[in-house]
Amino acid sequence: MSESQAYIEANKEKFLKELFDLLRIPSISTDSTKKSEIHQAANFLIHQLNELDLSRVELFDTPGNPIVYGEHCPYDDRPTVLVYGHYDVQPSDPDDLWDTPPFEPTIKDGLIYARGSSDDKGQAFTHIKALESFVKSGNKIPVNVKVILEGEEEIGSPNLVPFIESHKEMLECDMVLISDTAMFGKDQPSITYGLRGLAYMEVEVVGPNRDLHSGVYGGAVENPLNVLCEMIAKLKDEDGVIQIPGFYDSVIPLTEADREAMAALPFDEEAYKKSLDIDAVHGEKGYTTLERASARPTLDVNGIWGGYQGEGAKTVLPSKAGAKISMRLVPDQNPKEIAQLFKKYFESLAPDTVKVKVEEHHGGFASVTDLDFYGLKAGAKAFEEIYDKEVLFSREGGSIPIVADFKRVLGVESILMGFGLTSNAIHSPNENFSLEDFYRGIKTSAKFFEILPDFKE
Ligand code: BES
Numbered sequence: 330m331s332e333s334q335a336y337i338e339a340n341k342e343k344f345l346k347e348l349f350d351l352l353r354i355p356s357i358s359t360d361s362t363k364k365s366e367i368h369q370a371a372n373f374l375i376h377q378l379n380e381l382d383l384s385r386v387e388l389f390d391t392p393g394n395p396i397v398y399g400e401h402c403p404y405d406d407r408p409t410v411l412v413y414g415h416y417d418v419q420p421s422d423p424d425d426l427w428d429t430p431p432f433e434p435t436i437k438d439g440l441i442y443a444r445g446s447s448d449d450k451g452q453a454f455t456h457i458k459a460l461e462s463f464v465k466s467g468n469k470i471p472v473n474v475k476v477i478l479e480g481e482e483e484i485g486s487p488n489l490v491p492f493i494e495s496h497k498e499m500l501e502c503d504m505v506l507i508s509d510t511a512m513f514g515k516d517q518p519s520i521t522y523g524l525r526g527l528a529y530m531e532v533e534v535v536g537p538n539r540d541l542h543s544g545v546y547g548g549a550v551e552n553p554l555n556v557l558c559e560m561i562a563k564l565k566d567e568d569g570v571i572q573i574p575g576f577y578d579s580v581i582p583l584t585e586a587d588r589e590a591m592a593a594l595p596f597d598e599e600a601y602k603k604s605l606d607i608d609a610v611h612g613e614k615g616y617t618t619l620e621r622a623s624a625r626p627t628l629d630v631n632g633i634w635g636g637y638q639g640e641g642a643k644t645v646l647p648s649k650a651g652a653k654i655s656m657r658l659v660p661d662q663n664p665k666e667i668a669q670l671f672k673k674y675f676e677s678l679a680p681d682t683v684k685v686k687v688e689e690h691h692g693g694f695a696s697v698t699d700l701d702f703y704g705l706k707a708g709a710k711a712f713e714e715i716y717d718k719e720v721l722f723s724r725e726g727g728s729i730p731i732v733a734d735f736k737r738v739l740g741v742e743s744i745l746m747g748f749g750l751t752s753n754a755i756h757s758p759n760e761n762f763s764l765e766d767f768y769r770g771i772k773t774s775a776k777f778f779e780i781l782p783d784f785k786e
Pocket residue numbers: 448449482483484485486509510511524527691692693725726727728729730755
C-alpha cells in the first residue's frame with residue numbers, strides 16, 4: 330500500500346469530522362439570507378486548501394458567491410488536473426420530512442445524512458482529502474493540480490462562466506475532474522460520459538383583473554387555470570413527443586452503437602419501479618427507460634399554481650395561473666434557442682381571452698465526454714483498483730452545465746467520477762452519502778492522481 334493510501338486508512342475519523350463541520354454550514358445558494366453561511370463555507374474550504382502546501386490559494390470575490398481556488402503545478406512533463414466541485418447546496422425544505430436535522434450530519438446504517446452530503450460537499454471533499462494524503466504523508470502530489478470550488482452551481486453558475494472566460498490562462502489544464510454524479514449502482518463504479526443540458530421556463534396566464542365568484546362569472550369568463558392546463562397538455566402528444574416546432578431539429582440522434590452500449594448496462598427495471606413505488610414506467614415511445622432518463626430530451630412541469638389551495642372548498646375563478654417548466658436537453662440543443670422556441674409555441678397556444686407571460690430562467694448545454702480520452706482510462710483504472718470491480722460507462726440525466734463551458738472555453742474533457750448513488754436523495758429530504766463511498770472516493774481520487782502520469786499520451 331502506498332503511503333498516501335495508508336494515510337487515508339489511518340485518518341478516516343479525522344476526515345469525517347471535518348466533513349461534518351462543512352455539512353453543518355447551511356450554504357444554500359438560492360436563499361439570499363444565507364450569504365454569511367456561503368462565506369463561512371468558502372472560508373472553511375480556503376482553510377482546507379491552506380493545509381495542502383499549494384503554491385497559491387485564493388478566494389475570488391464575484392458579484393455573487395465567492396470562488397475558492399488553489400493550485401500547485403511544479404511539473405513540466407505531467408498532466409494538469411483541474412478539480413471542480415460546488416460548496417453550495419439546495420434548500421432543505423420540506424424540513425418536516427427529514428428524519429434527522431438537515432444541517433446536523435447523522436450517521437445511520439452506514440449513511441451520512443445531511444443536506445449536501447452527496448451533492449456536492451461530501452463528493453468534492455474526497456479530492457481535498459486525497460490531495461492531503463500525499464502532502465501529510467510526506468509525499469508530493471503526483472500531478473499538477475488546480476482546484477476550483479464554486480458557490481452557485483445550484484443556481485446555474487451565473488458568475489463562474491464569466492470567471493472561467495476571464496481566467497483562461499490561470500485555469501489552463503489537461504482535464505477537469507468532477508465528483509458530482511452517481512455510480513451505476515451500489516458497489517458498481519461508473520464513469521458518467523454524458524450529462525443533459527437544461528432550459529427552464531416560467532409561465533403566467535392572466536385572465537380577469539381579480540379573482541371572481543365562480544358561480545357569478547363561471548362559464549362566461551375565461552379561467553386562466555383551465556387555460557394553463559390545456560396549454561400544457563399541448564406541449565407533448567400521447568407518445569411523449571414534444572410538440573414545440575423545431576425542438577428536435579438539432580438533436581444528435583442516438584447511434585446503434587450508443588443504444589447497444591446502453592442496453593448492455595445491468596439495469597433492473599423491476600427494481601427501479603420498486604424503488605419508486607410505481608407500477609409502470611413512462612416516457613417517449615420507442616425508447617428504453619435508460620435512454621429516456623439520460624439520452625433523450627424531456628419536458629416537465631416542475632410546479633404549478635393558482636387559485637384556492639386552502640382548507641375546504643372556496644368557489645373562485647382565479648385571475649392568474651402559473652407554472653415552472655423545465656426541458657432537459659441533449660447534444661446539440663442550444664438552451665437559448667430552445668427557450669425561444671418554447672416561448673413562441675407557448676404564446677401561440679394562448680386563446681385571446683388571456684394574456685401570457687413567458688420568462689426564461691438559467692439553463693445550460695448538455696455534454697458528452699470522448700470515451701477515448703486517456704484521463705477517462707486512468708479514472709476507470711483507479712476505480713477498479715479501489716472498488717475491485719470493472720467500471721461501467723453511462724450517461725446521466727442530470728445537468729452540470731459548466732462541463733460544456735469547460736470544454737468550450739478551456740478546450741478540455743471532464744472526467745465525471747461520481748461516488749454518489751441514485752438512492753442518495755439529492756435535492757430531497759434525507760439526502761445521504763455512503764460512509765464507505767466517502768472513504769473509497771478519497772482512495773480512488775488519490776489512486777487517480779498517482780497513476781495518471783502513466784496514462785498521459
Ligand atoms: N450534481 C447535480 C447534477 C447531477 C445529479 C448530475 C445527479 C448527474 C446525476 C447538480 O448539482 C444539479 O443539481 N444540477 C441541476 C442543474 C443546475 C443548473 C441547477 C440539475 O440537474 O437540476
